Amino acid sequence: MGKNIIQKILDAHIVEGNLVPGSEVGIRIDQTITQDATGTMAYLQFEAMGTLRVKTDLSVSYVDHNTVQIGFENADDHKYLETVAAKYGIRYSRAGNGICHQVHLERFGKPGTTLLGSDSHTPTGGGICQMAIGAGGLDVAVAMGGGPFHLTYPKMAKINLTGKLKKWVSAKDVVLKVLSILTTKGNVGWMIEYGGEGVAKLSVPERATITNMGAETGVTTSVFHSDEITKQFLAAQDRESDWSEIKADEDAAYDEVIDVDLSDLKPLAATPHSPGNVVSVEDLEKQKLVVDQIAVGSCTNSSYLDLMRFAEILKGKNTQTSTGLAPGSSQVLRMIADNGALVDLISSGVRIMESACGFCIGNSFSPCTKGVSLRTSNRNFEGRSGTHDAQVYLVSVETAAASALNGFITDPLSLESMGIEYPQIRMPAKFAIDDSLILNPVPAEKANEVKIFRGPNIGNPPTNTKMPDEINGEVTIKVGELITTDHIMPAGARLKYRSNIEKYASFVFEPVDPKFPEKAKANRANNVHNVIVAGESYGQGSSREHAAMCPMFLGVKAVIAKSIERIHAANLVNFGILPLTFENKADYDAVAQGAKIRIHDARKIIAEGKELYAEVDGKRVKLRYSLSQRQKDILFEGGLLPYTVNK
Numbered sequence: 001m002g003k004n005i006i007q008k009i010l011d012a013h014i015v016e017g018n019l020v021p022g023s024e025v026g027i028r029i030d031q032t033i034t035q036d037a038t039g040t041m042a043y044l045q046f047e048a049m050g051t052l053r054v055k056t057d058l059s060v061s062y063v064d065h066n067t068v069q070i071g072f073e074n075a076d077d078h079k080y081l082e083t084v085a086a087k088y089g090i091r092y093s094r095a096g097n098g099i100c101h102q103v104h105l106e107r108f109g110k111p112g113t114t115l116l117g118s119d120s121h122t123p124t125g126g127g128i129c130q131m132a133i134g135a136g137g138l139d140v141a142v143a144m145g146g147g148p149f150h151l152t153y154p155k156m157a158k159i160n161l162t163g164k165l166k167k168w169v170s171a172k173d174v175v176l177k178v179l180s181i182l183t184t185k186g187n188v189g190w191m192i193e194y195g196g197e198g199v200a201k202l203s204v205p206e207r208a209t210i211t212n213m214g215a216e217t218g219v220t221t222s223v224f225h226s227d228e229i230t231k232q233f234l235a236a237q238d239r240e241s242d243w244s245e246i247k248a249d250e251d252a253a254y255d256e257v258i259d260v261d262l263s264d265l266k267p268l269a270a271t272p273h274s275p276g277n278v279v280s281v282e283d284l285e286k287q288k289l290v291v292d293q294i295a296v297g298s299c300t301n302s303s304y305l306d307l308m309r310f311a312e313i314l315k316g317k318n319t320q321t322s323t324g325l326a327p328g329s330s331q332v333l334r335m336i337a338d339n340g341a342l343v344d345l346i347s348s349g350v351r352i353m354e355s356a357c358g359f360c361i362g363n364s365f366s367p368c369t370k371g372v373s374l375r376t377s378n379r380n381f382e383g384r385s386g387t388h389d390a391q392v393y394l395v396s397v398e399t400a401a402a403s404a405l406n407g408f409i410t411d412p413l414s415l416e417s418m419g420i421e422y423p424q425i426r427m428p429a430k431f432a433i434d435d436s437l438i439l440n441p442v443p444a445e446k447a448n449e450v451k452i453f454r455g456p457n458i459g460n461p462p463t464n465t466k467m468p469d470e471i472n473g474e475v476t477i478k479v480g481e482l483i484t485t486d487h488i489m490p491a492g493a494r495l496k497y498r499s500n501i502e503k504y505a506s507f508v509f510e511p512v513d514p515k516f517p518e519k520a521k522a523n524r525a526n527n528v529h530n531v532i533v534a535g536e537s538y539g540q541g542s543s544r545e546h547a548a549m550c551p552m553f554l555g556v557k558a559v560i561a562k563s564i565e566r567i568h569a570a571n572l573v574n575f576g577i578l579p580l581t582f583e584n585k586a587d588y589d590a591v592a593q594g595a596k597i598r599i600h601d602a603r604k605i606i607a608e609g610k611e612l613y614a615e616v617d618g619k620r621v622k623l624r625y626s627l628s629q630r631q632k633d634i635l636f637e638g639g640l641l642p643y644t645v646n647k
């Protein structure tokens, strides 16, 4: 039997475990990326492991999230990251160079390699046929030190793209269609491979838009094959030598095949507050919903093609609502500046923002109260924009442009009746290459001369004690369904405390129950274990390990949910918090916030692999755990850092 692309890359990288879906395997990691918001902690943990130099083929540290620099904190973090990178053999992409995923695709992504990134949208690299996976910073730190990355050997789905996209319909609509099929939950443990004749017509950045937002379905990663289009993209980046052809064998098998006919697709949008709430823009247009702001950019839609399409549609006309654009990288910004599109955008009244995450993470360009915001980004979780009651819709660049011209949500298909032609943008034969904002590390023999800068915002990574014999405490908080990491550990204005765990922990669950940190601390002081109870798909979204690290700091010992998303479940283990699920989902209803909870002999039972029960206010509730021996050992040690150091 032939192999598919996922199998080919995995097989070439597996160093531990068996190729059985559902069992844990360890893979060798060729490249790593970090971004500043998760990177400071990742490097502090890397330092704590005592490794002298990174052992990957390539590790890059990007600064793209916290670039606002109100106060000293962000700048201090940047300086720490720059000096750490120089010392340990890591390339450093300075603030202004662009969003990690966009820049990595342009300058470093290599077909057939593995990439681990401390950001959930690392799968963007799948557009160039990398097996690119998002993880917590501590997992990335271990990979930088040469350790394998552990994941569940996946089930594999093929999304078979047939037909051809109509004018005004784009890659964003393809992935929104996929989200409408797969939804944002229930896909843990799967990987997606795109195939079919429709793939040949998609450029690398368009493929990357699709793999980027695969993160929202909860799959581990998505990949496209590496073909002539990939080769041309790499050649245009002066990196043709990085190319190799990678495709599925004719008789490759998949656990599931989903057909999507590109010719049938229409412009789509995700309505508030989930990327999975997908409707047609045509239907939204009927509501004549007035738009308060439009934001174009983010790692999903800020490539050269995206920006040029937006600029061409707007050319010579005025925007009717507040419109901002953040180019994905200094490369694309330079290109639209050189060819005049930037002037066109400015003339249309578009506010040009920094090449960074910016609006996407809610640390700038927040909408007005109850504001309707149309964004080309990938997440519209409640409050993520920085405005608690804003209504964020996720759309394509084409829909954003059409709506910017009318001031209400507009189907781009109606633009032709307004006399606007579909912009035919060609991929450039050569991109404007300038890596001057990417600093090289010092040679290994000079590493000890580099002094690491540590401002007052940089703390030490918090430590945990070994797992107790039993859990005995309180259901300190009970939350509902689809709780995201933005609910658990808000970003936006709070982002600047990422390196200061004591301070950042005072915002755990801020949007849900601002009193939680106080209650948890009081319990911690009295040796009462804190337990979180949650509904379906707990921990969706970001890879931020702070959503586990800060609860750990507050004395949380277990999470019991109907289901837990992949990266978050791994982060819980990494910080010594037990990830448990209800055997019977209906038991969720029987557990009240404030209930006393006891899990007798938890440690012994888990070690022996026996049935686990909690006693909640006297009632017995059966729990499930799905942990490899390695994960059990990590939990018993109190987390991955002590486990790794002891090893």
Ligand code: MIC
Binding pocket: 037, 038, 065, 118, 119, 120, 121, 134, 361, 491, 541, 542, 543, 544
């Ligand atoms: C996000 O899009 O939510 C982020 C901010 O990029 C996060 C990382 C973080 O929280 O720092 C992610 O996607 O992992």
Ligand code: SF4
Binding pocket: 065, 099, 119, 121, 298, 299, 300, 356, 357, 360, 361, 377, 378
């Ligand atoms: Fe940055 Fe937004 Fe992409 Fe996260 S999703 S990496 S915040 S642009």
